[in-house]
Amino acid sequence: MTPQMDNATPHEPNASDEASGDRRRISRKGLLKAALVASAAPLLAGGGVALARDAAATGDGPLALTPECDDGDDTTPPQMEGPYFKPNSPRRTSLVTAGTPGVPLTVSGYVFGRACRPVSGALLDFWQADTNGAYDMVRFDFRGHQFTGADGSFSLTTIVPGLYPGRTRHIHVKAQAPGGRILTTQLYFPNEPRNNTDALFNPRLLMNVRNVGNGRQGTFDFVLDVAQTPGPTDPPTDPPTEPGTSWAAGTSYRAGDRVTYGGVAYRCLQAHQAVSGWEPPHVPALWERG
Ligand SMILES: [Fe+2]
Numbered sequence: 001m002t003p004q005m006d007n008a009t010p011h012e013p014n015a016s017d018e019a020s021g022d023r024r025r026i027s028r029k030g031l032l033k034a035a036l037v038a039s040a041a042p043l044l045a046g047g048g049v050a051l052a053r054d055a056a057a058t059g060d061g062p063l064a065l066t067p068e069c070d071d072g073d074d075t076t077p078p079q080m081e082g083p084y085f086k087p088n089s090p091r092r093t094s095l096v097t098a099g100t101p102g103v104p105l106t107v108s109g110y111v112f113g114r115a116c117r118p119v120s121g122a123l124l125d126f127w128q129a130d131t132n133g134a135y136d137m138v139r140f141d142f143r144g145h146q147f148t149g150a151d152g153s154f155s156l157t158t159i160v161p162g163l164y165p166g167r168t169r170h171i172h173v174k175a176q177a178p179g180g181r182i183l184t185t186q187l188y189f190p191n192e193p194r195n196n197t198d199a200l201f202n203p204r205l206l207m208n209v210r211n212v213g214n215g216r217q218g219t220f221d222f223v224l225d226v227a228q229t230p231g232p233t234d235p236p237t238d239p240p241t242e243p244g245t246s247w248a249a250g251t252s253y254r255a256g257d258r259v260t261y262g263g264v265a266y267r268c269l270q271a272h273q274a275v276s277g278w279e280p281p282h283v284p285a286l287w288e289r290g
Pocket of ligand 1: 082084167170172
């Protein structure tokens with residue numbers, strides 16, 4: 001059951017609702033980023049835990065594909081629900097079985113609030129087309145909801161959704177912090193020819209996707225409009241950490257801070273509060289060697 005989703009408004013199935021799009025949602029900033037994305041064509045090449053913002057650290061420049069969560073005003077943009085949402089999806093992190101046709105895909109990442117802190121217990125309700133581009137409106141195939149862990153993380157096991165007329169490749173999702181408003185949006189795949197012609201496409205909603213074996217791994221971080229107050233370890237007057245300080249969970253780091261971890265020096269790329277699992281070698285979006 002997804003009681004928190006009951007107030008979402010279902011549409012009558014009408015493919016033109018979604019295919020026609022709404023160009024007003026694509027801001028000038030979004031168009032500028034689209035141009036950057038087209039030239040950078042970022043793909044993850046490294047390993048380890050991949051935050052969606054890895055593309056900024058591994059691409060050709062300081063390109064932000066998804067909202068950064070340290071400026072307080074740049075949350076994950078909404079998108080239309082489309083005609084295929086159904087409430088009351090089953091709670092599950094896998095939408096497939098061993099025999100499900102399609103290219104295996106995992107999508108993982110984190111849900112943050114506006115202060116760049118993880119949101120635990122956030123509801124994520126995914127729905128998508130099957131490998132042939134069809135939505136199941138009778139049962140709950142390729143539909144499922146889950147809740148983020150204590151570190152704000154989520155992981156979805158599915159297949160690459162098929163294409164259907166009028167749209168580029170995408171996955172629908174509703175995201176909701178506990179007690180918060182529902183964010184309805186869509187996630188996109190890089191290097192899709194139809195990204196250039198789909199009026200709904202927004203490059204800020206691109207996942208990082210890499211090929212792994214016979215499948216793909218996608219990552220995306222959500223930033224929800226959740227007010228978060230600085231904790232006792234995160235006063236705004238914290239002095240910058242001194243060079244050589246050992247990385248420690250719970251510490252608030254600013255861009256430019258330098259730490260050591262495992263005997264290796266790292267420089268902080270963007271302000272955040274460190275949590276277990278975000279050790280510098282694992283999160284290239286947050287730390288670089290040097
Ligand atoms: Fe769709």
